[in-house]
Amino acid sequence: MKRELTCIVCPRGCQLACELDDKGAIISVEGNICPRGKTYAVNECTNPQRVVTSTVRCKDGEVVSCKTSTTIPKGMMFDVMKAINTTLAENNVKIGDVIIKNVLGTGADVVATSNR
Amino acid sequence: MSTKALKEIKCELVVVGGGPAGMAAAVAAYEEGLRDILILERDDNLGGILRQCIHNGFGLHRFGEELTGPEYAYRYEKMVREYGIPFMTDTMVTSISEDRVVTAQNSKEGIFKIHAGAVVLAMGCRERPKGALNIAGHRPAGIYTAGTAQKFVNMKGYMPGKEVVILGSGDIGLIMARRMTLEGAKVKAVCELMPYSGGLARNIEQCLNDFGIPLMLSHTVVEIHGNDRLTGVTIGKVDEMRRPIPESFEYIPCDTLLLSCGLIPENELTKDAGISLDRITNGAVVDGERETEIPGVFACGNVLHVHDLVDYVSEEASIAGKAAVRFIRGEGAKNVNIPILADGQIRYTVPQKITEITPTRVYFRVADVYRDRKVTVTCGDEVLYQKKKQKLAPGEMETVELSADMIANAEKIGKALEFKLV
């Protein structure tokens, strides 16, 4: 089985041609110009991952930008959003501060990406 | 009314704009040993437009890791603060004269003048407004440029609408498609007039495909509906001449239309200073040092030409910052004058001319999507550079490294450097 992917690791956006076996595991990847592309393809075909970036509301009603510190399973993006949307950050939150530890057990923290 | 003469101060280097370009220029100047620097920023903090670009994907080249916009900006803000480079926020520059007198204003100082040894222009760019697109129909609320929506959502914490159509597949539009979706809106379609997207392939993948948002190439919005608030748009396919095909018209109910139809360098100050602009880039004509027609006035970042990656903005700003220091110290040695010409398939180059025999990186963009072409630089009959490219697209900036030898060679030949695709 063949699968076409666009690598999202860097802005170059390599077009990846993947060959999969009948269990969905990668046999070969072509089109990547760096090894990260291959890793991406393997993940994307088995356990796709994304970083979620968003904002979180602070106790005073203002918003501050945040992200997941590492990738989370792609299928959990909206669950993570829900967790972010129901959390209030401190008003004096600073860049890098952890707002939600180990969000939904994904191993990723939700951290602030700007200063209040 | 009692009036007092304006306050006038002196400063060796004035940087207009405290976004990624301005900060990187100031940092580079500082690292060259210059101390008398002043950054003027119109917003209430340093960082520029990156502050609202809360998505990731910045900094892979510059810092070797993937950062969000605010994080990238903060890296530079930290350097500015740690170096103690002076900056003023909420300060608007209103004019720059030919002899480098910068007029600015803020609430604390009122209107004041700065006599600058050198000036770096780093005002960034703005979005193409909707009027320029001239869509027929009503003029209800609910139509925003993607960047305005980004400001509402990311900075102010408000939702402009719930059911969204996006016109234009520039990166900000793609990013906002994902952002609005994550915040609970339904993005119904992204229409792109051209047969290809101007955005990065990775953004089409992770911002549209991830969420099943259709990208409709060769489509445009032909009519806007709704008296008070937008109630829908009519979209349609366009032919090769980009004329809408009436048989293809389709009504999409929506309360929000986002426009992501490109960016224009914000060069009002530049024009007022009497600096002529490149008709393609809408930015100043510069040499390899990023010096404009007016000696001692430099330009970098999106005010010079719209970049695809902020990493390149920083790189270019660093060139301008260093060159400004050399100018202040009287070290600028301009010994050649070689114009660079683009063949049209290559739409433009920055710089547009070379005035020094030194290794120079030339940035360029192409006019259309091309496959299997050779990027070629010639001077007279001589081919100085050639490199194969599998794919070139208008959305992506490309570079050519010109060595000092090549430039010396061109100087000897005595003709322009011609950039072309063959």
Added chain:
Amino acid sequence: MRDVVIVGAGVIGGAIARELSKYKLDVTIVEKCSDVAMGATRANSAIVHAGFDAKEGSLKAKMNVRGSKMMKKFAEELGVKYKRNGSLVVGFSEEDRATLLDLKKRGEINGVEGLRVIDREEILKLEPSIGEKVTVALHAPTGAIICPYELCMACVGNAMDNGVELKLNFDVKKIEKHDGYYTVYSDNDSVSAKYVINCAGVYSDEIAKMVADDSFTVFPRRGEYMLLDKECGKLVSHTIFRCPSKMGKGILVSPTVDGNLLLGPTAENIEDKEDKSTTAKGLANVRMQASEQVSGINFGKIITSFTGLRSVGSTGDFIINENDGFINCAGIESPGLSSAPAIAEYVRELLVSAGAVLENKESFVAKRRPMHYFKECSDEEKNAIIKENPAYAHIICRCEMVSEGEIVEAIHTNPGARDVDAVKRRTRSGMGRCQGGFCSPYVVEILARELGVAYTDITKFGGESYINIGKTKEV
């Protein structure tokens, strides 16, 4: 009980209110929109016509010529920018020349001064960018330009400063006639007055019907316009009209007092009185005609396109009459703006003949501070103002260089801005090349703060034109 209620706060209602504010009268203006100048006043050609267009002896001709002569002083008193730039009606053929000569004759009978028919050579001296095929033109040196909604805001503002009451969002639903007075109702409010002046634009026939007057009808005529960046504002200095022909009156190419270039309008009779949509066909027509009249228009510099609805009366002339204390000012299409000061005087006379007693008000202040006075100040004068109020140094709109101080002032100066477009019309914030992209989030914030309402309550232009539908995380 009021003396007079004026229905409609367009330039006609405004000019009448301002005229009546000179006298000891209790006057209320009711307006269905959330701001003044929201009908034909908001979107028209911004021209003070010389007066050669209207048929000899018509009310239009009389009001136009008189209004045009009054306008300079009128605008000056109200602090409104006015520029006598002169106009050229350009023709392309010998047939057009004959039409222009007729127009000249008509103008002279109407009392217009300085009219001349000139040839290409002389046209070129006046306008080097004139269209290649233009051969002849009627030159009217008394033609002028003005900003219609600025004039209207200044009239209403000055009237309010002199005691006139303005009720916005007052959509008239019913008028009752009692013995010697009227009561005007909206869904949730009412005003009683001895006299009613109907200046309701495209709705003036419907207002008249409420007092059983069905002597006329009014229909909307769609006019589509394009506005170009200030970069293009100097392409022509005169207003360039097109010689009327079998194809219709044609469009104009004109600088505006603010320095933009205005193209339009088309003329299309429609039925829907709210249909302010632009059409691809109409805009293409504007483009085509404009390019014939003037060469070198850079259509890449269009900053907006819009539609205005002119109210065309069934009689072909202005319909201004009085019956039992009810005064109609209907069918005020072009040259309505030019005629506004004269119509105001005329209506005052009608009011007197209807029995109103006008007694001069000693406290009347004729002058109004120019809306853009801050912009006209020197840097040193600005600094003195900034010292008193630092908000005048805080620039909100970068394209038009509008400060927070000016925006706050627009919210608190009669007639106060209540929405984003109202701020735009008063300060030009959002009117520049980025069309509000940068400043609108800040303008929304300032409006919410100054009016003491929620961010999400702020609209673009009243009604349901909300800018944000709610907070993130809650929608």
